[in-house]
Amino acid sequence: MKAASSKPSPWWTPGVHADRRPFLLGRNAIQAALRGFFARRDFIEVDTSTLQISPGNEAHLHAFHTEAVTTDGQLHPFFLHTSPEFACKKLLAAGERRIACFAHVYRNRERGPLHHPEFTMLEWYRAGEGYESLMVDCAHILALAAETMGAKALTYRGRDVDPSAVSERLSVAEAFDRYAGIDLLASVFADGATDRDHLASELKHAGIRVANDDGWADLFSRVLVEKIEPHLGFGRPTILDEYPVCEAALARPSARDPRVAERFELYACGVELANAFGELTNAKEQRRRFQVEMAEKARIYGETYPLDEDFLDALSLMPEASGIALGFDRLVMLATGAARIDQVLWAPVAEFGS
Template sequence: MPSPLPSPWWRADTHRDRRPFLTARNAIKRDLRGWFEAEGFTEVEAAALQVSPGNEAHLHAFATEAISTAGARTPLYLHTSPEFAAKKLLAAGETKIFDFARVWRNRERGPLHHPEFTMLEWYRAGEPYEALMADGAALLALAAQTAETRALTWRGKTADPFAEPERLTLAEAFDANGIDLLATVQADGDTNRDALARAASAAGVRVAADDTWTDVFSRVLVEKIEPKLGLGRPTILCEYPICEAALARPTASDPRVAERFELYACGVELANAFGELTDPAEQRRRFVMEMDEKARVYGERYPLDEDFLAALAHMPPACGIALGFDRLVMLATGASRIEQVLWTPVAATD
């Protein structure tokens, strides 16, 4: 017999169990908003409907359409991030902005994933992306303080949110597993798939014959590296290969790597940050490559936002970061799955 369905979230007894997580969510959101306002940020609200939901190969959007009064139909998408709209605001003259954005991602559901969730995204014009590292550390500490906890927790793992984060490059993380990552990356972004595949296999990672360089890179990251990040204290994993940072600029010290970092705690990815790419031609080239890969793997592609590419030419140097707000609440409150910290979870379809 099939297992019984879980109680609906709207059942009084179920809601009663969830309510402490939800009220903590409200308190954390209030205090984080206060932090941004005290730091001189302006809160913005990006429109959810966009002509392009984003152009990353492995992100999947919800599609809809606009119907004009004359009956003309135009494809639209629910955004997977407020990034394109936020960067247009930077081009318009805003300098420090943040958004508690509702975003949608299809094909995503699990203890840490939900088809609709809240992304806290913020940008600093004219500042180095290292400024975002300090921001992220401050927000982890503030969330824990608001939740009245001394530790972030997830599935038996803990991290001290008040400790200075460890900083680790991708090259260092791969080297710890016996893999010389940057030996497989060229300055122009080209990669040596076979060299990475041989090194990954020697490190005990399964490699399939049709795996691309990115497939092998991702498998090493997920299997060998991510579970060890953010244990005891948060980890900043930085300097991603340029081919794994479609919206980030190269570092000044090494063109093979980009100004990209991710923030981890308890083995959970919490945030993804960039020193923003502002070259429209290079951004277009990268988007086309991403959509070519999406078409190869999934048989579909999303349109480019030409308005966004035009705005890039007017955007100042900036850095930006997206933090999974629901995940932060989970770790600060000790919740075991994302539905516990969402006021009205989306019903499961399978």
């Protein structure tokens, strides 16, 4: 007699689909509500291409690689984009002022309850407006998602957040002090340089493990993941603001303190939902940051991604702006009460690997 398989039924079997369908219909309703939200605020919805010369230049961001073949058989490398960010900023350079984009994006080495190889990123940009305007947007969007589902709270793993509550705004330095007893900015200099040994000493004093080959960024990430993120976004949303300038990515330095950047992340129910920048428009500095990130990627993973020279050229024409990327599927999860990201995807990517 053939043994029964312990493998779960595929998403397309009628019983599984019936269980998932309420979440999927909720997804559609939330997306429609958000499209209305942006239309009422004079945003133009844009649709960017998936194939890009560069998928992004962050050390720990992993892309899917492919090739274009010309009619005479020549091969040209391309990547599936990890974000529509570069394309959206080129549109700002072209003259658009308010744009929003629901983009399917692709990230390798990511799969789990909150991660999927292909997912939907909602990005929006405001030319000529500060990044605090994005904080206001986030408050409206959380409330709208819950309202659309008739939910009084956003929920994940038995923990709730009141979407109508005023968000806690907490700087990264304040979070390090509150949850780990670490003076983070004592290891960051005004020019963006960092003191690895000073931060390592702070971690050891706080009882947090330190490896000999840990760099400053490794130590920063360990504290953030282990000591800070588990406390964020419970009861009310949390805006984790003012990342050290060495962790600025594509954000500009703060006019208030050159050691930090105009970057915030939004958390609800302990889940990171969004990453926002007051956008950097200095091409020389952006190139330098990309090169630093690719050197780190080469050190850790033995590979690098090309720079998008068109994007760097476009920065000279790009106006002052603020922009944000929100994990749309995660928002749907919290608003519908789904436990896993694959429950809110109409057709999840097939399982692969062991």
